[in-house]
Amino acid sequence: MQFPVEDIDADELARREALFGPLADTVRELIDVTIRSEADEDTILEAAQRIRDVTKRLNDRRCEGGFGVRFTEHGHMMTWGNAVSGLRNAIAPPLVVEQAADGGMCSDFTLGAAYEGPPGLVHGGVCALVLDQVCGMAASTAKPNLTGTLSLRYRRPTPLGPVRARARIDRIEGVKTFVVGELYDADGNVTVSAEGVFILPAWARGR
Numbered sequence: 001m002q003f004p005v006e007d008i009d010a011d012e013l014a015r016r017e018a019l020f021g022p023l024a025d026t027v028r029e030l031i032d033v034t035i036r037s038e039a040d041e042d043t044i045l046e047a048a049q050r051i052r053d054v055t056k057r058l059n060d061r062r063c064e065g066g067f068g069v070r071f072t073e074h075g076h077m078m079t080w081g082n083a084v085s086g087l088r089n090a091i092a093p094p095l096v097v098e099q100a101a102d103g104g105m106c107s108d109f110t111l112g113a114a115y116e117g118p119p120g121l122v123h124g125g126v127c128a129l130v131l132d133q134v135c136g137m138a139a140s141t142a143k144p145n146l147t148g149t150l151s152l153r154y155r156r157p158t159p160l161g162p163v164r165a166r167a168r169i170d171r172i173e174g175v176k177t178f179v180v181g182e183l184y185d186a187d188g189n190v191t192v193s194a195e196g197v198f199i200l201p202a203w204a205r206g207r
């Protein structure tokens with residue numbers, strides 16, 4: 001696994017964040033309105049053509065593969081392509097994950113129409129996606145741990161709208177970190193609970 005280091009200082013980092021963050025925000029809005037627009041046919045056809053045109057321009061220069069996990073020379077980690085929290089990923093809700101008072105991880109975010117499964121409810125796979133990330137981050141504060149096993153119990157439906165995710169380490173046994181996590185709806189009810197085993201992979205041991 002490669003973790004490239006980019007030769008950029010704090011000002012250049014801030015410039016790139018201010019450039020690419022709003023682009024992803026705009027595309028995220030576009031995804032939402034693509035699902036929900038009731039505009040007339042001409043408007044939809046024109047929009048599709050204009051989006052094709054600008055996509056072609058953006059495609060002129062791009063990196064190969066995914067964005068990856070990159071670092072600045074000062075050790076700032078850029079996970080900008082991450083499916084859950086990536087600054088440049090319009091598919092990401094995106095989650096801002098913070099350290100909670102209990103030492104675990106916590107995030108408050110909103111899941112709109114793009115994350116729907118049953119009508120008005122968050123897709124079960126999206127619940128798993130979010131919990132994998134937040135549990136993985138709780139497990140990885142010191143070292144990078146990958147998901148080995150993630151078990152979920154869907155206790156009640158998760159309505160689209162404001163959602164909270166929490167996760168904390170339950171125990172550590174050798175290279176295995178056991179994590180528990182939950183999703184909560186806007187009323188504070190637990191909708192999904194998770195138990196995960198996160199593993200320090202063989203290639204990262206001793207580093």
Ligand SMILES: CCCCCCCCCC(=O)SCCNC(=O)CCNC(=O)[C@H](O)C(C)(C)COP(=O)(O)OP(=O)(O)OC[C@H]1O[C@@H](n2cnc3c(N)ncnc32)[C@H](O)[C@@H]1OP(=O)(O)O
Nearest residue numbers: 132133136137140144146147148149174197199200201202
């Ligand atoms: C850097 C920033 C991080 C931010 C967090 C991001 C969160 C995102 C989380 C993810 O999405 S990670 C991506 C999804 N996960 C993967 O792609 C993992 C794919 N699987 C692997 O790479 C390897 O199978 C794995 C690293 C999980 C284990 O391989 P190893 O060769 O390191 O395991 P090894 O055979 O040495 O076993 C070590 C211990 O783990 C146990 N183990 C291995 N695989 C397991 C498994 N799948 N589930 C539970 N336990 C497992 C194994 O029994 C053993 O237990 P003991 O120490 O008690 O003997």
